[in-house]
Amino acid sequence: MLSGFVGLAHAVPADLSDWEIDGSGNWTLQASNDAVKQSLNSRPTVFFNNRDSQGTALGGSIEVQTPGDDDFVGFVLGYNDGDLFADTADYILVDWKQGTQSGWDAGMSVSRVTGSIDAGGTDTSADAWTHTGNVTFLERARTLGNTGWDDNTSYLFDIIFTESNIKVLVDDVLQFDISGAFQNGSFGFYNFSQPQVLYAGITEEEAPDPGTGNGETPVAVPTPASFGLMILGLLGLVVTRRR
Numbered sequence: 606m607l608s609g610f611v612g613l614a615h616a617v618p619a620d621l622s623d624w625e626i627d628g629s630g631n632w633t634l635q636a637s638n639d640a641v642k643q644s645l646n647s648r649p650t651v652f653f654n655n656r657d658s659q660g661t662a663l664g665g666s667i668e669v670q671t672p673g674d675d676d677f678v679g680f681v682l683g684y685n686d687g688d689l690f691a692d693t694a695d696y697i698l699v700d701w702k703q704g705t706q707s708g709w710d711a712g713m714s715v716s717r718v719t720g721s722i723d724a725g726g727t728d729t730s731a732d733a734w735t736h737t738g739n740v741t742f743l744e745r746a747r748t749l750g751n752t753g754w755d756d757n758t759s760y761l762f763d764i765i766f767t768e769s770n771i772k773v774l775v776d777d778v779l780q781f782d783i784s785g786a787f788q789n790g791s792f793g794f795y796n797f798s799q800p801q802v803l804y805a806g807i808t809e810e811e812a813p814d815p816g817t818g819n820g821e822t823p824v825a826v827p828t829p830a831s832f833g834l835m836i837l838g839l840l841g842l843v844v845t846r847r848r
C-alpha cells in the first residue's frame with residue numbers, strides 16, 4: 606500500500622472485530638478479521654473503528670459483489686459514534702456512486718457533513734443523496750469524479766488522514782488532496798442504498814510525515830551526479846559522431 610510514498614512505517618493488518626456499526630446496514634465480519642461485508646440496500650450506514658485516527662493511513666480493497674443496484678459506497682473520516690443521527694456531527698464523507706440518478710451524478714466526491722444525514726432513521730430522501738443541507742459538497746475526484754464503480758471489480762484504496770490534510774488514492778492514483786482543519790475521529794466504511802459491498806485486506810499504518818510525504822508522488826529526477834554523467838555521455842556521443 607501507499608507505494609507512491611516514501612518513509613512509511615510498515616502497514617499491518619487491521620483487526621476489524623472491535624469496529625462498530627451505526628445505521629441499519631448488515632455488516633458481517635469475514636473470517637480473516639481484516640475484511641467486512643455489508644449486504645443490505647439500506648439507509649446510510651457506517652462501520653467504524655471508534656477511535657481517533659488522525660495521523661494514520663488506512664488501506665485495502667473495496668468491491669461491490671453484485672450487478673444489482675448502482676448506489677453509494679465509500680468512507681468517512683473523523684466520524685464519531687452516533688454521528689449519522691447527531692446535530693453535532695462534523696466529519697468528512699467520501700462517496701462513490703455507480704450510476705447517475707435523479708439528484709446526483711455517478712462518480713466519486715468528497716463532502717463535509719455537519720449534522721444528521723439520517724434523522725430518526727427514516728430520512729430516505731436524505732441530504733446524503735443530493736449533497737445538500739447537512740452535506741456540503743467540496744469537490745469531485747481527480748480521475749474518478751464522473752466515473753462510477755464497476756460491478757464485481759476490486760479497487761485498491763489508500764486514505765491518509767491528518768488534522769490538516771486528507772489524501773485518497775484509488776489503485777495508486779491520487780483522487781483527493783485537500784487541506785483544511787479537520788476534526789479527529791474514526792475511519793469508517795460507508796454505504797447508502799447499496800448492498801453486497803466487501804472491504805477486504807484492510808491495513809493500518811502511520812501517516813506519512815507531512816514534511817516528506819506531502820502528497821506529490823515522487824518523480825524520478827536525475828541527481829546532479831547522474832545528470833552530469835548523462836551530459837558527458839551526450840557530449841561524448843556528439844564528439845563520436847563528429848568523428
Ligand SMILES: [Ca+2]
Pocket residue numbers: 671672673674675703756
Ligand atoms: Ca450495478
Ligand SMILES: [Ca+2]
Pocket residue numbers: 646674675676797798799
Ligand atoms: Ca439502492
